Every structure is written in structure tokens, then in C-alpha cells.
Amino acid sequence: MSLVQHFPPDWNMTDFHERLRQLRKARKITQTRVAELLGVSPRVYTRWENGDAVPVFATVVKLADILDVTLDQLAGRKDIDDDAKIHNPELHRLYSKVDQLSDEDQKALVILLDSLVKRSRMSQVMGEI
Structure with a gap:
């Protein structure tokens, strides 16, 4: 077999x-x-x-x-949806678990993510100067 x-x-x-x-x-x-x-x-x-x-x-x-x-x-039995919201599979896996966090932890995560995005934008702007 x-x-x-x-x-x-x-x-x-x-x-x-x-x-x-x-x-x-x-x-x-x-x-x-x-x-x-x-x-x-x-x-x-x-x-x-x-x-x-x-x-x-x-x-x-x-x-x-x-x-x-x-x-x-x-x-190929169904059409492909190319609009992946989160491209990184590890981030996507974690994203699906965020709702399980306490409100306090979710607020902390929002602050952390916001600061990372701002830092990235700042680096991009500084690189363009």
C-alpha cells in the first residue's frame, strides 16, 4: 500500500x-x-x-x-482573492488571536504597532532627505 x-x-x-x-x-x-x-x-x-x-x-x-x-x-476550483490583508503568515496567524487578548493588552498592542509604523514612516522620510 x-x-x-x-x-x-x-x-x-x-x-x-x-x-x-x-x-x-x-x-x-x-x-x-x-x-x-x-x-x-x-x-x-x-x-x-x-x-x-x-x-x-x-x-x-x-x-x-x-x-x-x-x-x-x-x-483552481474557485477564483483567487488577491487582496491579502496581511501578507506575512506569522503576523496573520497572530492577528487572528488578537481578539482573545484583554482590553488592556489590546490597547498596549495598538500603542506598540502605532509607534512601529510611525518609526518606519520617519525612517522613510529621513532617507528621502
């Missing part, structure tokens, strides 16, 4: 590599970072995006989680 999980028969994976590249770029994540999050070598991941290979189904599920899309979107 083979341990390799195959895709459901009605899923057309012909354009998988193109959707994978499109989703990764829309979320502004490098190939190396996605490979790191998956625990595979960047070379293996590059083969998936080039269409030279297709990952096993369990890995496709992980890719959907990392890219914050449904399996249907990744497999």
Missing part, C-alpha cells in the same frame, strides 16, 4: 504551479520563506512553482494554510 496521498480525481492540477506562484507573490513571501515554513528545501519548492513536480496532498493543505487560501482556490 502506497503512503503517497493523491489528489481527488476531479481536481485539475495542470495550472497549480501558476496559482502557487501568483498566491505567493500576492502575499509578498519569498520562495525560500515558504519552503522554510513547509520544512522542505527551496529547490523542492522551486520545482513546484516551475511545474516540474507537484507536492503531495498533505503538503498542499499546508500550502493553503500558509498562503491563507482555500484548497479550492489553490487547486
